[in-house]
Amino acid sequence: MPYATLTERYPGARFxxxxxxxxxxxxLLALVLRGEKTASCCSFSAFRQDGAPSVGGFHVVLDGADNPACVIRTxxxxxVRFCDVTAGMAALEGEGDKSLAYWQAAHRxxxxxxxxxxxxxxxxFEQFELVEALG
Structure with missing residues (x-):
């Protein structure tokens, strides 16, 4: 789906x-599309720099070739501090064996x-729902 169409359908969405x-x-996109990844995180400094949408905002997630692949909504x-991420939070990210130890090592x-x-x-730490798969 062309970027212009997505911008019209999801005004203010970040790509x-x-x-x-x-x-x-x-x-990571594959985990989202399978429903295994329903959360993500970024550093607070990156969040402030990027001006990411807040709760209710849409994101157009690109694949590794920069093609729009799905739309998620926060x-x-x-x-939260890195050291305070819980096992439950790590599991929501859906990565590796979904353990806190895996999450800590990969994110460090x-x-x-x-x-x-x-x-x-x-x-x-952001939780999201899959709104639309675009492939």
Whole structure:
């Protein structure tokens, strides 16, 4: 579906992909489309820079080739420190074995690649619902 059509259908939607590379974008997108991933997080500093939509806002999620793949809608957000993420929150992200230990290791690596990791760092933890698969 063309970007212009999506912009008309979902005014104010942000267009983005999960992760920091094409393979990760496709892997995490697949989890969303299967209903296994219903949450994500970003550093608070990235959230402020990007001006991400708040609760009720739409996101057009791109695949690893930057094609629109689905639309999600934010249903809840909370500010939490990395060290305070719970096992339940980690499971909602749907990644790996869905354990807190896996979540901590994968996200520590991700935030270190971004150059912004600290166990005390603030995250925006976002829960979302799949609105529309576009493929």
């Amino acid at each position: 983005w992909s999960f992760g920091d590379g094409a393979e990760m974008a496709d892997d 249903v809840a957000q909370r500010l 690596d991700f935030f270190q690649r971004e150059g912004d990791f600290s166990p005390e760092m603030l995250l925006v």
